[in-house]
Amino acid sequence: MKRLIAASLAFGLVGLLLAGCGLHDVPVPENPVPGTMLPANFPAPVYALNANAPDAATFALGRSLFYDPRLSRDGSVSCGSCHQQFAAFAHQGHRLSHGVDNRLGTRNAPALQNLRWKSEFFWDGGPKNLETLPLAPLTNPLEMDETLSHVLTKLTADPIYPQRFARVYGSGPITSYQFLRALAQFTAALTSANSRYDQYVRGENHAQLSAAEQRGRVLVTQKCANCHASDLFTDETYRNNGLSDTFGADSGRAHITGRPTDVGRFKVPSLRNIALTAPYMHDGRFQTLEQVLAHYDHGVVASPTLDPALRPTGSSLGIPLTATEQADIITFLRTLTDDAFVHDPRLAEQP
Ligand code: HEC
Numbered sequence: 490m491k492r493l494i495a496a497s498l499a500f501g502l503v504g505l506l507l508a509g510c511g512l513h514d515v516p517v518p519e520n521p522v523p524g525t526m527l528p529a530n531f532p533a534p535v536y537a538l539n540a541n542a543p544d545a546a547t548f549a550l551g552r553s554l555f556y557d558p559r560l561s562r563d564g565s566v567s568c569g570s571c572h573q574q575f576a577a578f579a580h581q582g583h584r585l586s587h588g589v590d591n592r593l594g595t596r597n598a599p600a601l602q603n604l605r606w607k608s609e610f611f612w613d614g615g616p617k618n619l620e621t622l623p624l625a626p627l628t629n630p631l632e633m634d635e636t637l638s639h640v641l642t643k644l645t646a647d648p649i650y651p652q653r654f655a656r657v658y659g660s661g662p663i664t665s666y667q668f669l670r671a672l673a674q675f676t677a678a679l680t681s682a683n684s685r686y687d688q689y690v691r692g693e694n695h696a697q698l699s700a701a702e703q704r705g706r707v708l709v710t711q712k713c714a715n716c717h718a719s720d721l722f723t724d725e726t727y728r729n730n731g732l733s734d735t736f737g738a739d740s741g742r743a744h745i746t747g748r749p750t751d752v753g754r755f756k757v758p759s760l761r762n763i764a765l766t767a768p769y770m771h772d773g774r775f776q777t778l779e780q781v782l783a784h785y786d787h788g789v790v791a792s793p794t795l796d797p798a799l800r801p802t803g804s805s806l807g808i809p810l811t812a813t814e815q816a817d818i819i820t821f822l823r824t825l826t827d828d829a830f831v832h833d834p835r836l837a838e839q840p
């Protein structure tokens with residue numbers, strides 16, 4: 490906390506100095522660490538920031554680590570390779586993840602956003618902790634194929650990193666705890682809550698939704714929000730939404746629980762920034778939102794764990810939607826794009 494106050498003071502001082510020089514149009518960030526404000530339309534977060542208090546230097550260190558390809562065995566892949574800012578930190582255009590030596594993973598890289606509101610991560614909910622999660626991609630042979638101790642050796646041998654770690658954690662060897670905590674300062678900061686939809690529901694900037702967007706919003710509330718719930722657009726449960734032509738190929742949630750009733754269930758993903766994160770689903774099978782809506786309308790396949798919400802009484806499976814309804818839903822989904830988030834220079838790789 491002390492550090493946070495010190496950082497704010499330092500930034501205030503820079504502002505004063507700049508003002509003194511007459512450089513009034515130089516933008517001075519209010520808070521150098523993004524994501525410290527809680528959006529009024531969100532529920533309470535899970536990951537408490539006071540447990541790893543946001544601090545400008547630690548956040549900047551975490552950002553450098555996130556974009557550093559030396560975290561991978563051959564120096565070719567960074568976290569940012571598979572999690573690209575312009576795609577809300579998903580991997581645009583890639584069905585499955587691509588790791589070192591172009592090795593193909595088995596799942597689609599999800600957007601990284603609002604992670605402070607999650608208590609379980611990945612499509613199957615395996616990792617439960619934002620701080621230790623990076624050990625999974627770091628050591629996965631299909632992703633970064635590295636070891637934690639070797640990464641720490643590389644960072645220690647760097648001319649700059651040891652000073653940066655010492656500045657925030659005090660002198661001494663760089664530890665895995667410090668490395669993971671710094672990285673979590675960056676991932677925890679990835680808050681997306683400034684789409685036109687958000688501004689509209691919070692009554693900000695006179696934001697409006699068009700008639701088609703309003704119709705789409707009502708349809709999403711009626712037909713999708715039992716799973717894509719709240720303003721996070723997910724209820725964080727695991728469901729089978731009928732992609733089960735590959736039933737059991739990726740066992741999904743059952744991979745973690747071992748329960749047959751969890752086979753084919755996957756984490757309900759958020760619909761935020763959905764227009765930017767194609768391809769869709771855990772295996773990236775759909776290229777467009779039109780294909781996703783067509784799936785819900787007439788592509789849902791029956792299987793033992795298909796979600797009850799998608800087997801209405803009667804003959805048809807899924808969510809029947811006319812062409813206009815599908816188009817209205819997609820029009821609404823585009824209002825969930827948060828340009829400020831994907832263009833926030835504080836979240837970008839620094840020169
Ligand atoms: C080779 C591509 C690749 C690299 C490199 C990579 N990731 Fe990922 N990331 C993925 C994939 C794929 C998933 C989904 C994994 C799953 O569901 O099994 C994922 C999931 C995540 C999630 C969970 C998101 C959620 O909402 O559940 C976080 C957080 C994350 N990655 C952070 C990182 C960090 C930090 C790094 C660097 C240490 C990193 N990733 C490196 C591909 C990658």
Ligand code: HEC
Binds near residue numbers: 714727730758763766
């Ligand atoms: C029964 C729960 C449920 C309902 C109802 C539902 N979804 Fe989903 N949705 C899911 C699950 C689970 C996934 C991920 C499935 C997977 O990848 O295996 C998903 C995935 C998606 C994706 C892809 C997201 C991504 O990041 O890849 C979109 C888009 C989507 N749903 C939109 C909708 C829309 C629009 C509706 C309403 C017409 C809807 N969903 C209704 C559970 C549901």
